Amino acid sequence: MSRGRKPKWMIDIAIERMHILFENAEKQFPKHPERSNRYVEMAKKLSTKYNTKIPEKWSRRYCKNCGSFLCYGHNSTVRLINENVNIFCGECGHVMKIPYQREKKNKRRANYDSKQKRTDE
Numbered sequence: 001m002s003r004g005r006k007p008k009w010m011i012d013i014a015i016e017r018m019h020i021l022f023e024n025a026e027k028q029f030p031k032h033p034e035r036s037n038r039y040v041e042m043a044k045k046l047s048t049k050y051n052t053k054i055p056e057k058w059s060r061r062y063c064k065n066c067g068s069f070l071c072y073g074h075n076s077t078v079r080l081i082n083e084n085v086n087i088f089c090g091e092c093g094h095v096m097k098i099p100y101q102r103e104k105k106n107k108r109r110a111n112y113d114s115k116q117k118r119t120d121e
């Protein structure tokens with residue numbers, strides 16, 4: 001792999017393609033979960049090749065450990081534990097912890113917290 005930065009337009013195309021791959025993964029998941037995993041694999045390759053991150057929107061929709069596409073309520077569970085969002089992969093049992101701070105804008109925080117308390121009780 002050649003090192004150095006790729007032109008911005010190339011990176012833009014790579015990001016666009018990653019969005020499309022994940023959108024396809026989501027569409028295919030109910031019937032063909034194995035295809036979804038292929039799409040994730042392709043998106044990860046693009047991410048490496050263009051040295052650019054998987055779009056934030058999708059970065060927690062796949063398992064960082066086994067690469068499975070995660071569909072909440074099917075092969076994945078999301079829990080709010082302490083200050084972290086824990087995403088549990090039902091395929092390999094890996095748990096990804098994402099700091100809650102990044103998750104929601106601060107102004108929505110109070111509201112969300114009180115809701116959370118109510119459901120816990």
Ligand SMILES: [Zn+2]
Pocket residue numbers: 063064065066067068089090091092093094
């Ligand atoms: Zn996994």
